[in-house]
Amino acid sequence: MPDAKRRVVEELEAKGVGEGVTTYRLRDWGVSRQRYWGCPIPVVHCPHCGIVPVAKADLPVTLPDDADFGAPGNPLDRHPTWKYARCPSCNGDAVRETDTLDTFVDSSWYFARFTDARDEAAPFSPEDAAYWLPVDQYIGGVEHAVLHLLYSRFFTRAMKACGLLDLKEPFAGLFTQGMVTHQTYRDAATNAWLQPEDVRREGEGFVTVDGARPVAAGRVEKMSKSKRNTVDPTTIVRGYGADTARLFMLSDSPPERDLEWTDQGIEGAWRYLNRLWRLVGDGLETLPPAGSPPPANATGADLALRRDAHRAVDGVTRELERLHFNKAVALVRELSNAIEAHRSGDGAVRREAIEILVRLIGPMTPHLAEELWHRIGHDRLLANEPWPAPDPALLVEDTVAIPVQVNGKRRAELSLPKGAPKEAVEAAALADPAVRRSLDGKPPRKVVVVPDRIVNVVV
Numbered sequence: 221m222p223d224a225k226r227r228v229v230e231e232l233e234a235k236g237v238g239e240g241v242t243t244y245r246l247r248d249w250g251v252s253r254q255r256y257w258g259c260p261i262p263v264v265h266c267p268h269c270g271i272v273p274v275a276k277a278d279l280p281v282t283l284p285d286d287a288d289f290g291a292p293g294n295p296l297d298r299h300p301t302w303k304y305a306r307c308p309s310c311n312g313d314a315v316r317e318t319d320t321l322d323t324f325v326d327s328s329w330y331f332a333r334f335t336d337a338r339d340e341a342a343p344f345s346p347e348d349a350a351y352w353l354p355v356d357q358y359i360g361g362v363e364h365a366v367l368h369l370l371y372s373r374f375f376t377r378a379m380k381a382c383g384l385l386d387l388k389e390p391f392a393g394l395f396t397q398g399m400v401t402h403q404t405y406r407d408a409a410t411n412a413w414l415q416p417e418d419v420r421r422e423g424e425g426f427v428t429v430d431g432a433r434p435v436a437a438g439r440v441e442k443m444s445k446s447k448r449n450t451v452d453p454t455t456i457v458r459g460y461g462a463d464t465a466r467l468f469m470l471s472d473s474p475p476e477r478d479l480e481w482t483d484q485g486i487e488g489a490w491r492y493l494n495r496l497w498r499l500v501g502d503g504l505e506t507l508p509p510a511g512s513p514p515p516a517n518a519t520g521a522d523l524a525l526r527r528d529a530h531r532a533v534d535g536v537t538r539e540l541e542r543l544h545f546n547k548a549v550a551l552v553r554e555l556s557n558a559i560e561a562h563r564s565g566d567g568a569v570r571r572e573a574i575e576i577l578v579r580l581i582g583p584m585t586p587h588l589a590e591e592l593w594h595r596i597g598h599d600r601l602l603a604n605e606p607w608p609a610p611d612p613a614l615l616v617e618d619t620v621a622i623p624v625q626v627n628g629k630r631r632a633e634l635s636l637p638k639g640a641p642k643e644a645v646e647a648a649a650l651a652d653p654a655v656r657r658s659l660d661g662k663p664p665r666k667v668v669v670v671p672d673r674i675v676n677v678v679v
Contacts, residue, residue, distance in 0.1 A: 250322070252320070257320065258323055260280075260321075263317050264314040265315045267314075269307055296318035303316045327368060328375040335349045335352040346383070349387070354389060357393045358394045361396070395543055401479065401480045402480065405418075407435065409434070463586070464486060467489040467493065468485045496592075500595060507574075510596060512571060524558075525569055526614055530611050532554065533576055548580075552577065559574060578593050578602065621635055624654075627678060632654040658677075664677045
């Protein structure tokens with residue numbers, strides 16, 4: 221497509237009916253805000269000299285610690301001393317700029333500062349920045365991908381022009397995450413926005429907690445202070461713990477989609493973590509000591525659990541690397557189901573599976589995982605343990621599912637040893653009850669067997 225566009229432009233230019241131009245979408249950006257937070261803009265306003273930059277020796281300009289937030293407006297305008305300064309040019313009376321920089325100004329280059337955060341003489345060392353940059357993975361909401369990402373690229377070009385960076389693009393990878401949403405509510409009488417904790421369900425509708433006034437339920441929208449549809453995280457943490465909130469957010473939907481915050485979702489994550497606590501503690505006294513190796517010759521249910529555990533390691537690792545967190549959580553839940561079903565068998569096999577389960581859920585629920593790791597007999601922090609690696613031999617499938625068709629229509633599925641002889645596969649297919657019903661006593665004219673893939677019976 222770029223080659224085609226270039227060819228079209230060349231043809232139009234050759235005919236003298238048009239010319240190619242480069243269009244940049246970076247627009248004018250108002251970088252100052254009338255508020256306290258944000259970096260002070262390092263200039264003073266002098267009645268004689270105009271706008272004068274603060275002397276380099278006086279940088280950085282810092283915000284006052286005794287700002288008064290008791291009245292509306294910018295507290296820097298009302299500060300009795302901070303805003304008064306001397307003009308760096310004429311030494312006369314001057315007033316500091318009381319607007320502060322948009323926070324995007326800082327965040328558009330702070331990834332470079334992170335490479336050399338303690339440098340007192342310069343923004344950062346070009347050598348350190350060259351070692352660490354570009355950033356491997358950029359993750360942000362859609363509003364960041366549109367604005368912050370664009371401004372960061374602009375700053376990178378500016379820093380390159382100043383000789384601070386030798387970098388064309390600041391970020392190697394981009395992942396745009398979804399937003400956390402919640403239903404909105406308004407007081408039916410005053411039309412004022414209400415917070416979720418101010419509302420309760422009554423019958424088919426909603427009323428206010430205080431006074432039971434009618435409430436109009438609105439759309440599910442991105443959480444915002446203006447519409448008051450935010451949920452105080454401290455309430456969730458106090459009631460359920462930070463791990464519950466974290467697990468719900470990771471497991472509810474793919475990270476690129478919006479997440480609707482619901483009480484039912486939090487309750488579901490809370491129930492699973494309680495179940496996990498009971499699962500690990502159930503029969504703990506029957507497990508061998510920590511560090512006991514699993515048996516190399518496991519069979520039957522023991523071998524099946526070992527396979528499930530090592531496949532979980534392989535799958536969770538792969539999904540985390542792809543940022544598919546909800547799929548990783550689903551695989552962890554599947555492993556916990558397999559452990560619950562393993563009621564009897566070798567204790568060393570169960571210990572291995574439990575240890576793998578705790579290690580896999582560590583990044584998702586770190587507080588609970590550390591408690592469980594200690595509970596099953598370990599003295600070191602789980603955070604200091606290496607990520608588990610699957611045993612390749614346990615990832616190999618020893619059976620395959622082979623669909624059976626009769627005249628092109630699927631009628632059954634066989635579970636047979638991988639690489640089973642053609643004759644054995646054909647015999648199993650013809651002996652299957654569903655296939656026999658489809659044949660209705662008629663002898664097959666032809667049986668086509670594709671090894672480990674499919675069986676097609678033609679009547």
